[in-house]
Amino acid sequence: MNRKVLFVDDDVNLLESFKRQLRKKAELVTAEGAKAGIEAAARQGPFAVVISDYSMPGMNGVDMLRVIRHGSPDTVRVLLTGHADLDIAIQAVNEGSIFRLLTKPCPPDTIEKVLDDAFRHFDLVTAERELLEKTLTGSVSVLCDLISLVKPEVFGRVSRILPYLRGVSKGVGDPRPWETETAAMLSVVGFITLPDSLINKVEKGKPLTDAEEKQFLGHPAFGARLVTKIPRMDRVAAIVGYQEKHFEGGGVPKDDVKGEQIPLGARILKAVVDFDILLANGMPKGDAITKLDRRKGVYDPAVLAALAKVLTEHARYVMQKVHLLGLTPGMIMAEDLYGVRGTETLLLIAKGREMNETVIEYLIDNSRSIKINQPVAVLQPLP
Secondary structure, eight states, X not given: OOOEEEEEESOHHHHHHHHHHHTTTSEEEXXXXXXXXXXXXXXXXXXXXXXXXXXXXXXXXXXXXXXXXXXXXXXXXXXXXSOOOHHHXXXXXXXXXXXXXXXXXXXXXXXXXXXXXXXHHHHXXXXXHHHHHHHHHHHHHHHHHHHHXXXXXXXXXXXXXXXXXXXXXXXXXXXXXXXXXXXXXXXXXXXXXXXXXXXXXXXXTOOOOHHHHHHHTTHHHHHHHHHTTSTTOHHHHHHHXXXXXXXXXXXXXXXXXXXXXXXXXXXXXXXXXXXXXXXXXXXXXXXXXXXXXXXXTTSOHHHHHHXXXXXXXXXXXXXXXXXXXXXXXXXXXXXXXXXEETTEEEEEEOTTOBOOHHHHHHHHHHTTTSEEXXXXXXXXXXX
């Protein structure tokens, strides 16, 4: 349970007084001035509560708390001021999302009561967020597992791009990597509207007719409409909807959005998906990066630079042959896995699919009625 509290003031004596009064109630960190407060929040956070003076040299407490909120939105913010000014109170609430506004001097028992209230508020906020994220993660996981089993050749792409996408997301400082990864997992939802023959041409990088291209470019909007039906997934839906948007403004949707106005996750997704298509068709990684770079205006240059860097730092894998009972979550299919039922050959899992408990259970269950050649080839990340 987080009980870390950051006190920020330019009065050293007051900070020392807070330390003495509240040392048994919370894990206290103090910072002298707004700049030191922002640095402490970044390096020693996250904090459950930040209490700051309003009037400080260089930056006032409201502005400092707004900066801290951007990096740690769950942190509860309390403002101390010696100016009982209504304008300050309004600014504090509207701009800083302040939990409490206290006037100086503030008695220790008042501070303790505010801390008790702030801790309760912090616990409620974080518990709600964790519950929501776990619920959404579970829902997305189930949906993706269903897609992977119904259209394994399509979802194989998602498994292949995720390691690159995670690396690029980190490299460009993506502030919401969970949303970007979730959007990548849901990016193929719209493929359920496309015929297998068209999907096959896209995956193999073959030219499309005008009618086929129009049909294909409709899948992001369809997928985005489905995703928006999931509560609090608006930003994820936007990434899905803009995954075929060009950095210079071309592609779909046909609107005026371009450059950094395009959701960052969509810019990342566009680059790594096109990169994967080139790799899937036999192009070496270095040549694939060069080819993407020559498509001027299509990709965010910062994203391409991060992708190139990921290739030099990408984790190594070792090839293994294992029986189905030896599969473990995290292993990656090294080749398409087929099963034979009578005279019918079925694609069960596409190359690049990362194993999880659901997929492993699916394979073991089907091995009772479908002939699956074992052992199967997998890639195991090196420690």
